[in-house]
Amino acid sequence: MSRNYHLSYLDVKRNFRNTSNVPKARKTGERDHVDSFLEEIGADLPPDLDLTVEGIVDRIGGINRRIKRMHDETLDQLGLTVSDWHVLTALRWAGKPYRRKAGELARRADLTSGAMTSRLDALEKEGLVRRLRDPADRRSVLVELTENGRKKHEQTMGIQAQKEALLAEALTDREKEQLNALLRRVMVTLEDRYPGKHD
Known part of the structure; x- marks a missing residue:
């Protein structure tokens, strides 16, 4: 349902x-x-x-x-929006030099072109990303994660990891493994019938 x-x-x-x-x-x-x-x-x-x-x-x-x-x-x-986080994450997981074409980045962050422009303006103003011309296609724009952007992403992940540790406080290591295995079985069952947009 x-x-x-x-x-x-x-x-x-x-x-x-x-x-x-x-x-x-x-x-x-x-x-x-x-x-x-x-x-x-x-x-x-x-x-x-x-x-x-x-x-x-x-x-x-x-x-x-x-x-x-x-x-x-x-x-x-940390002064970020959810859309900011999606943009930074999509760039971080692109691997060095942490760069993607603007159109691809919008798709991965699930943003319209207008919303992407707005977020990039804000993130660039904060020094977290920079926009570059694609040397292979001067009509295209590349978006690159700056060093400050990478540090902000890692800082966010670190704080969130500390909070997520609360999930496992009541479980032993063995119970965490068992819970992971059970949830994996449920996910495998559901993924074929209800595939996720970004899975």
Whole structure:
């Protein structure tokens, strides 16, 4: 189901209060808001609705929202927008000399040409990128990551990595490996049916 449909469907499920056949957390300390939600919606739902699957979906969605919040906080702290980050990342992963054609960069950053021009103006003003003429095609513009831009990208990744470490605080090394393996299996199943735009 789509994200918007899923959210509205959850609102409908919150109207149910029968708590039979709902899996309980093993310990009070292990409960999260999803456990409480599943207990609220109960069993008066379509028989083909698997509450265990609902728990997985709701937890993945909740984790994703919190990761996005972490990332937004990091970017705001460093004075970057999400689009700025996409541009810097696309250049950084181009490899030395960290340069791409403006059109290719816009596609990779998922920006229109107008939005790309606006972001490049701002990033160039901050000294994070520079625009160059393509020696192979004078009609084309190359965008290159400056040394300051590379440092800003690495600084952002470092701060974000510290925040993302919170994800694993409750897990042992073995549990992290197991979780990675399970999530990989889910991704492999979904990728063929619902390929990501930038996967």
